[in-house]
Amino acid sequence: MWQMFEPNFLWVTAGSVFLSLASSAVGTHYFLQKKSLSGDVISHALLPGVVLAYLLIGQKSFSVLFLGSFLSGLLSVVMMQWVQRITFIKPDVSMAVVLTSFYGFGIVLLTYANRLPLGNQAGLDTFLFGKAAALTPSDVRAYSVLAFSILLILNIFERSLIIVSFDPVFAKASGLPIKTLHYILVALIISSVVLGVKAVGVVxxxxxxxxxxxxxxLLTDAFNQMKLIASLSGVLMALIGSSASYYYSKVPTGPVMVVAGGGILILILLIKDLYLKIRKYILQLISARQIQLEDLLKHLYKLEIEENTNVEISHLMTSLPVNNALFKNKSEVSRTIKRTAKRDLISLKGDSIALTDKGLSEAKRIVRLHRLWEVYQASKLGKGVEAIHASAETIEHIIPKNVEEMLIQELQQPQKDPHGKNIPYDGH
Incomplete structure (x- = not known):
């Protein structure tokens, strides 16, 4: 445990955490603007800038490589916009063109640099896939300054960037400097990508x-929560990658970070899919039980109120349709009776069953909705009497109070349905 406090491990972890915080924060805005793949283009486009900076200056300092990478990344963004402006191709095609062109040019330069007398010693190959273990204290200090600068600038312009991300039309109408904000975000995304190239690599x-x-x-719709979860996810990726490379020296830090992120993503997708399936099943079960309860009340209303019958459970069990889509067997009817009684909608005395005042009001509502819908179909839709019952059997369970009031007003509070049966109202 105490070995984890060794300086080398702490430097690698700190550097990885800084780049995670910066890239996830900027990436959130890019994601909301549906420009995430631009980050992929920029990261690949940094390679020629890195190699050219080394070839021109002859040293591998962070400031020199940062400047070369930044200019190369900026040029890639300008090229993407230029290709889109002068051609008819779509953005994804222009991104592919710029990515392959810059990356191919970078590989050519890298091959040339490695053939120079001191090319192999420069370790430029590490910029392809990264080498977090090579981070030095000076690198980490530079990472910290750059990461906090990125986060500070994001915080200053966050409100405007949120408006641009969610409603660009409103942002333009409000007089926000759209182009300025775009270039600020481009500068930040390039800076954050440059930040991680040495540790993770351009690929x-x-x-x-x-x-x-x-x-x-996947976990939230709220921006502040999304920003927080993205930061925590990035930090978790960094911690897993740095820990794995520390305990297993032959394991590369950058790739493990990415695999960890992919694993987290897949795990969340699986859990969310399972949650949605369970939730759907529970909602369907609740809905089915509610429909069973309402159909039981409606049937009991017809027997007790309209036919003026003293209903016994045995009579209800035989008269209620069983072996259909609603009640598969008599045991389901029995369970529905118990649930209805628990909600104080019916009273049970021995074998007798009767509607309570609460149950009578609910039964009237279901019967009223059924018959109002039948009247609406017959009078407004012109359907025949024989074709309106099945639809009403379904609709009666989903008509809300405001629609019920609209139906009553539209139909001028009818007293009978097309079959000649009374339509019960509250207070009658």
Whole structure:
């Protein structure tokens, strides 16, 4: 346990956490603006900038490589916009063109650099897949300054960026500087990608832009919560990656971070899918039981009120349709009777069963809705009497109070349905 406090492990972990916080925060805005793949293009486009900066300056300092990477990333964004403006191709095609062109050029430059006398010693190959273990204290200090600068700028412009992300039309009408905000966000996304290139690599860095916001979006619709969950997801990816590379020296940190993020995403998808299936089953079960209860009350109303019969449970069991889609067997009828009694809608005395005042009011409502809908179909839709019952059997369970009032007003409070049966109202 105490080995985890060794300086090398702490530097790697701290650097990974800083890049996770910055990239997930900027990535959230890019995700909401549906531009996440731009991060992938930018990360791949950094490679020629990294190599050219090294070839021109001859040293592998963070500031030099950052400047080269930033300019290369900025040029890739300008190229994407230029290709879209002068051609008819869609954004995804322009992104593919820029990504492959810049990345291919970067590989050519990298091959050339490695053939130079000191090329192999420069370790430029690590920028492809990253090498977090190579992070130095000076790298981590630079990471911290850059990460906090990114987060500070995001915080300053956050309100405007949120408006642009959710309602660009309103943002433009409000007079917000759309282009300025766009370039600010582009600068931040490039900076955050550059931040992680040494640790994660140009190939995998886009995962830190895409995965944390995607994970967060699966869990919430609120922006503040999404931002928090994205940050926590990115930090968790960083911790898992740095811990794995520490305990297993041959395991690369960057790829493990990305695999961890993918694993978290898959786990959440599986849990969410299972939750939705269970929720759907429970809602269907609740709905089915409510329909059973309402049909029982409606049937009891017809026997007790309209036919003026003293109903016995045995009589109810034989007269209620069984072996249909609603009641599959008599045991379901028996369970429905018990549930209805628990809700004080019916009273049970021996074998006798009767509606309570509460149950009578609810039974009237169901019968009224059924018959009002039959009247509506016959008088407003022109349907024949023989074709209106089945539809009313379904609709009666889902008509809300305001629709019921509209039906009564539209039909001028009819007293009988098309079959000549009374329509019961409250107070009658």
């Amino acid at each position: 995998l860095m886009s995962a830190f832009i895409i995965l944390p916001p995607f994970i967060a979006r």
